[in-house]
Amino acid sequence: MKSRRTGVRYDVPRCGDTIASMPTNDPQREAATDDAASDEQVNADAATDVQAGTDPESASQGAQGDLAGDPADEVLPGDDTGLDDAPPVTVQDERRRRRRKKQLAVAVAVIAAVIAVVVFWGGESLDVMPETTEEVPAAQRFHALVEQIRAEDLQSIHVTEFEVTDAMCQQLRGLDSLQHVIFDQGSIGDEGLAAIASLPKLQHVRLRLSPITDQGLASLTECSDLWLINLPHSRVTADGVAQLGKLPRLRQLRLGTDRAGNDICRAIAGLTSLRGIHLIGIGVTDEGMKLMAEMPYLESLYLDDSAVTDVGWQWLFDTKPQLHVHVDQQHHDRDPHAHRHD
Numbered sequence: 001m002k003s004r005r006t007g008v009r010y011d012v013p014r015c016g017d018t019i020a021s022m023p024t025n026d027p028q029r030e031a032a033t034d035d036a037a038s039d040e041q042v043n044a045d046a047a048t049d050v051q052a053g054t055d056p057e058s059a060s061q062g063a064q065g066d067l068a069g070d071p072a073d074e075v076l077p078g079d080d081t082g083l084d085d086a087p088p089v090t091v092q093d094e095r096r097r098r099r100r101k102k103q104l105a106v107a108v109a110v111i112a113a114v115i116a117v118v119v120f121w122g123g124e125s126l127d128v129m130p131e132t133t134e135e136v137p138a139a140q141r142f143h144a145l146v147e148q149i150r151a152e153d154l155q156s157i158h159v160t161e162f163e164v165t166d167a168m169c170q171q172l173r174g175l176d177s178l179q180h181v182i183f184d185q186g187s188i189g190d191e192g193l194a195a196i197a198s199l200p201k202l203q204h205v206r207l208r209l210s211p212i213t214d215q216g217l218a219s220l221t222e223c224s225d226l227w228l229i230n231l232p233h234s235r236v237t238a239d240g241v242a243q244l245g246k247l248p249r250l251r252q253l254r255l256g257t258d259r260a261g262n263d264i265c266r267a268i269a270g271l272t273s274l275r276g277i278h279l280i281g282i283g284v285t286d287e288g289m290k291l292m293a294e295m296p297y298l299e300s301l302y303l304d305d306s307a308v309t310d311v312g313w314q315w316l317f318d319t320k321p322q323l324h325v326h327v328d329q330q331h332h333d334r335d336p337h338a339h340r341h342d
Helices: 027-052 056-069 088-128 138-152 166-172 190-197 214-220 238-246 263-269 286-293 310-319
Strands: 156-159 180-183 204-207 228-234 252-257 276-280 300-304 324-327
Touching (some): 190 214, 238 263, 286 300, 286 310
Parallel strands (some): 228 252, 252 276
């Protein structure tokens, strides 16, 4: 039969229940009977727990779990569930559970607030920080390179992004490991080249946009290991070039100057150790070209803006077919060994 709710809870009679537990139409009798049944049930449960060795607190927690999980025992407003007659531990546990839930909610709210503040102020600080656009001075950058060479015993220094001065070159003194000096920016003079020439293991020097004179070339004659000189914007003369005959290992000479003409070819022809010659903006004639072409170990000859005629070139291709020749940065139309340079 179905239970009827009238402010108290009635249980469906089960097998073994007495007639006294059946609902009646008398409200007072019904309430008294229900209270008595509840007391008896609590006492019976407690006795069972003691006999079975069950902790009373665990038993009360199990009762609460049953209460929450059984739809038939769902607590409705106004229902008398008999909780007032339950052991005190059950009420305390329930209060502790609710208190813990409140504490957890407060903690979560506090953490969320802290995170929001950190994100807000962090974002603001990033927005107001000024951007650093100031470029590091060239002198400071060069000094850093020098310190790196000294610390790591590097063999090369190559600068392309800022101008190198004579004063900066003085910092190279004492860098005994340095062998290759390549400066593509700046205006280095004889004073700076003298500092470079002080490197005991110098093998290769390239100075673009630097007006080196005969005095600067003279400082290089002490570099016994030097094999490549590249001075495309120099102001040297034939006399200055003649001094390079003191370099026994000189193999490559790339030179540009506005202070020499065809006479420089005779000075170069005296540098018999050369394998490659590249002259830029020098008025070399057929005669001067032939002087250089007769050099015993010459392998390549590059001439830019020269005065050599087609007759001179034809003579070169006919008599020196083994030479690698470039005219104005490319192969001549009559060169039998012409090929693409990508």
